[in-house]
Amino acid sequence: MMKYLIILLSTLIVSLQASADMIVICHPDSEVEQLSRKQVIDLYMGRVQHFPNGNKASTLDLPSDSDQRAKFYKGLTGKSLSQINAYWARLIFAGRATPPQAVQSSQEVIDTIMKDTTAIGYIRKSELVDSVRVIAHVE
Template identity: 40%
Template structure:
């Protein structure tokens, strides 16, 4: 029983620690964009925009729905829950008015995709940043 309680507390501490970590938005190191506004990010990830502020095309990359990073990203970015985001996307998907981001299974896959494609933009935990990508926005708790 003590071992089970210990595991539950350890898991809870891990979830709390993740919730307080910064999330960063990344682009390819060769992308000329140095900063992306929160409004632009919302429009890119909600499918209203397909380009950076400088007019160059943007390819938003999302993480799979199973990863807690996705929930934290959308809550911090938009102030809405992931279920609200998914409901909105369901409506726009059928209208044909907007596109949804490409989904990747984890942060490593996002880093690889962004490092290969100068049009890509993604998000990861700040602790996972490598020299293969450039940070253009930070979402703190």
């Protein structure tokens, strides 16, 4: 019985971890096939505003109080959401960059991407739909 319980708990933990994985997505007609971790960091931290091929990139962000947003930035940069917010506050105050466009939900990320070939966003891997292209994974 104890062995069965341990196996069950292990399976549950692994499946919860897998569903927490975040993916970066874009429009299926985008010329972007894949982005490296560094390229995603550069885009989401305002260091670059264009994809590696030179096309404009429009980054989408979930609400500032979203658990998904916190997991995304922690997995991507290793920084907490408060550190990310402080980073952006400095850049905005200095007029050096514009933060990603905030949307209200993962569904809004998908909807916006379907209307805009320059948009990229992140969602949980479990929320993936066929109408978008995965270009990066964030664990």
